[in-house]
Amino acid sequence: MPTNSTTSAAWRRAEARLVAWFAAQERRPAAFQRAAWRAWAEGRNGLVHAPTGTGKTLAAAGGPLIDAVLRPQTGLQLLWITPLRSLATDTTQHLTAAVEAMELPWRVLRRTGDSGSSERAKLRRGACELLVTTPESLALLLSYPDARERFAHLRGIVIDEWHELIGNKRGTLLQLGLARLRHWLPALRSWGLSATLGNLDEALHALAGDGVLIGGSSRKKTYIDTALPEGGERFPWAGHLGLSQLPRVLGAVLAAKTSLVFANTRSQAELWHEALASVWPEPLETLALHHGSIDPKLRFATEEALRRGTLRCVVATSSLDLGVDFSSVEQVLQVGSPKSIARLLQRAGRSGHQPGMPSRILCVPTHLLELAEIAAARRALAEDHLEPRHPMRGCLDVLAQHLLTMALGGGFTADEAYAEITSSFAYAKFPRERFDAVLAYLRTGGTALASYPEYRKLVETDGRYHVESGRIARMHRLSIGTITSDGSLQVRYMKGARLGTVEESFLSRLRPGDRFLFAGRNLELVRIRDMTAYVRAAPNRRGGVPRWMGGRLPLSGELSDELRRTLAEGAPHSAEMRTLAPLLAIQRRRSAVPAVDETLCERTRTREGDYLFLFPFAGRLAHEGLAALLAYRLARLHPGDYGYAVNDYGLALTAARMPTLDAEAVRQLLHPARLRTDILASVNLTELARRQFREIARVAGLVFNGYPAAGKTLRQLQVSSGLLFDVLRRHDPTHPLLWQAEREVLDQQLDYTRLRACLLRVARSHLLWREPKRLSPFAFPLWVERLRGGIATDDWKSRVERMRATLEADADT
C-alpha cells in the first residue's frame, strides 16, 4: 500500500480540515495526536498511551481519516475494536462526528452481540467503511466463508482500551484475529490505544510487532484523599465491607453534584447500594447500582442517566472502570483497597474530565491496615510505579476455537495455519507438537490413545481442513468468544423484565419463597425453570446477597512491595500512617513490624487455637500456594490435618496439634528447592484443575451453553464440565486441554511466578521469630478469615468416614 508523504501539500490540506474541526470546538490537536497522524501516514503501526479523556480516539482516527480524504474508496476501510459493547455506542457517535467533519462519504456501523438484524444485514452486504465492533464479533466475522473478501479493502485496525484486553484470553483471541488479517493484508496498519501500563513495550509488541510508542500529554494530576477515622473512633482491625464508614461516605456524596462509588466486588456493591438507599435523603431515582451481572438494558439506562446528569450517585464495580466519559462526575470514591495502582489511577480518572482539571479520588478504608495500602498506593503513584499486564502465552483452548473459526472462514492447511498463528506474540515459538495436538483434538476428539468414534468436528480433504456439518458451524458461531458465563442463571420478573444473571451455585441453595438482594432490589424467588430464576419484588430482605466467583483480586506485586516499604519506614508524613501509628505500636509491642529485608513469623497459642502466622505480603494467590506448600511439608514431618487461611498480607496455619517449631524449622519448610514438585503434590491440584476446566472447556468448544432460544435439541447436549473432566482424565489422560487446565491452576490460581519469587525473597531475608501471647494486629484479620483449605490424607474412603462421623456427631447433639 503506498504511503503518503506528510510533507505533501495534499496531506497538509487534508490535515488542515481536521485541525479546523478541532478549532471549531475551540480545541487544538495535541502534539501526540499529530505525531500519531504522521506515523499512520508513514504506514507504521503504533500504540498510543494516555489517560482517558485526553483525545486518544482522535489520535488514532485522524490518520485513517486524512488517508481516506486523499485516497477515497468504498468497502470496509477501518476496523475499530472496543472491549465493551456499551463503549461501542459512544465510540460510533464520536467517530461519526469526525467522519462528517472530514466530509467523507463513509458509512459508520456498529456490530456487537446486541446489534439488531438490520444492522447485521447491512454489514453482510458490506455496506460500511468504518466498523466498530468487539473482539468476539470480529472472530465471528472471520468465521464466514467470504471473510477474506469482506476485509479485502481494509487499511487499518484500531484496538481501543488495549490494556483491558492484553492480559486475558480475549486479548489472545484478538491477537489471533489480527494474525489472520495481516496474513491476508500484509500492509495492514495496527494501532492500539491504552492507559498507562508498566510494560508498554510489551503491549505494543503483542499488538503490532513493530511500531511506535506515542505518549499522551503529561499525566493529569491525581489526588488521593482518605476518609480517616476520627480521633477516639473505634475502627475495625479486620473486615471488608466497611459500612461503619457510611455516614462519612454519605456526607461526601451529598457534598458533590455527582459521585461514583467503586466497590471491589459485586456483593459489596449490592450491600453498599442497599446501605446508602436506607439513609438516602433524596428521591431514590437519583441513586443507582451498576455491576457486570446486572442486565445490559438496566446498566445502559444507568449510563444514560449518568450522561444526562440526572444521578447523584452510582455504586459500581469495575464494570464502570472503562472508557465512556461521564462529564457530570465530580467525585470518585473507592471503598476498600483498590488492590492495584493502575486501577486506582484509572478510577480516579473517571472524575475531573474537563481538560486541565485534576483527578481526585476519596479512598474509604474498610479496616485499619488498609490505611497503609492507601499510603503505599500514593507513594507508588508519585514514583510512577504501575503494574504491568502481561499477555497470556500459548493457550490451547483459544487456539482450538480459532482454528475452528479458520476452518469455517475458508479452510486451512496445517503448515499455513501454524505459520500464521506463530506470527502472533501469544503463540510465538509455540511448539509444533502442541499445535498438532490441538489439531488432533479438533479432528479426532482427543489423543491417539483414546477412541472418539462419530466425532468429526474438523474434516481433512487433500490436506485442507474444513467443517462439514452445518450444525457444528452453527454451534461454533453461537459460542464464539472467551468470556465465561457458564453456570449462571437469568434472573427475571414474572412479568418478563430481565434483571441480570446470578450464579447457579447461589440460586440452587434457595427455595421458592426465599428472599435475596440483587440489582439493588429485594426479590423473592418464585421458581427456577429453563435456566431462568423467576422472581417477584419483596417488601424486605431476609436472605443473603449472591456471591459471584472470582470476586476478590489479589494485591498487586507493585503495591505489595510498596506496602512493605511503607510499613517498615512508617512514612510519618502521611495522614494515613499517623492514624495507623497506634495500631503499629501495638504490633510492635506484641510482636514486631518487619523491615524490608525481614520476614515476620508469629507462633500464637490462644484459647481459639494454635497458629503459625507468616507475613510475606505477596498477595492472596501466592499465599494460598505457599500455605498449601507449608502444610504439605509440615504434614510430611508431622502427620496431621492442617488447615490454612490466607489474605493479602500473609497466611495462617493451624492444626489440632501443632508441632513445636522454631525459626530454623520454618526456614527449612520454606526452602525454595523442589518447589514445583511439592506444590504439585501439595495442593489438591485435581480439584483446582477441575474448576479451572470450566472455562477451558467452553472456550475450546467442549461444552456448549444451551441458549434458552436455541430450543430442546441443544439442551440434550448439556453436560457439566466437571463430568467431562473426570471422563477425560480416566479415558484420555494426556488430552491437551487437561494439560492447559493444570497450567492455568499454577499460573493463575496459585500465581506460581510470584510464589517462587516470594520464596526466594524469604530465603534471603532475615526471619523474625515472635511468640506473642495474644493475636497481633497483623494476625487478627487472618484469624477472622475462614479456613480456605487444608491438607489431609485425601481419598474417597477417608472422606466418607469423615462425613459419616460429622453427620453422626451432628445427630448426637
Added chain:
Amino acid sequence: MMTLDIVVAGERLTLHAQRAVYWAAARTLLVSDVHFGKGAVFRRAGIAVPSGDTDDDLARLDALIHEFAPERLVVLGDLVHGAATERSAWVDRVRAWRRFHADIDVLLIAGNHDRHFDVRSLGIDVVPDRLDVAPFVFSHHPHPHTTGYTLAGHVHPGVVIRDGWRRHRLPAFVFDRDVGMLPAFGTLTGLYEVTAAPGRQIVAATPAGLVPDIR
C-alpha cells in the same frame, strides 16, 4: 460400607454405592437413568467425549449382577440417551452384553429419552409407563400412585455435603413418604440438587461407599 439395607413399604431394600437397589425378596436389581450412547450423541455434535462411558457402565452392571445374582434387572427409564444408528459401536456392545446375560430378564420402564431408540432390538423388554409389583410401582417419573409405593428415576437426585472446608456434590437415593428416587446410574449424567425435608431419607453414594442419614 458399599451397601445399606433399609425398609421401604415393609420390604427390605439393599442400596448399593454403585447407584443401584437390590430387592432381595423379588431377586430384582433396580437401576435408573443409564443414558447409554450419550457420549456418541455428543461426539456427533462435535463435542469431544472419549468413548468409554458405555464400557464403564456395562462393567459396573456386570459387577452388580455378579454380586447379587438377580433373576431380573429393571431399568427405571432413560436406558438410552438419544437416537442411534444401528452402526453405533455402543449398540453392538450393549447387545453383546445382553447376550452374555441371557439368563436374566431385563425390563425397561420407558422414560422420556427412550422414545428415540427401540431397545427391543437389543433383546430388552419394554413397559410403556409403569409396572405394579406389589408393594411397589416401578415408574420413570416420580409421581405417587394409589396402588403402591413408587420407585422412580428421572430426577438424577444429588446432595451437597460439607466436609470440613470442602463441599462434595454427590448422587443420592431419596425416599419420601410415597415415592423413592434412585440416583442416575450412567457415568455421563448430571445431578439435580435436592435438600433435606421432614420425613425424607437421603443416602449419598460415593465411589467408596454410602453416606446415610443426610439432614
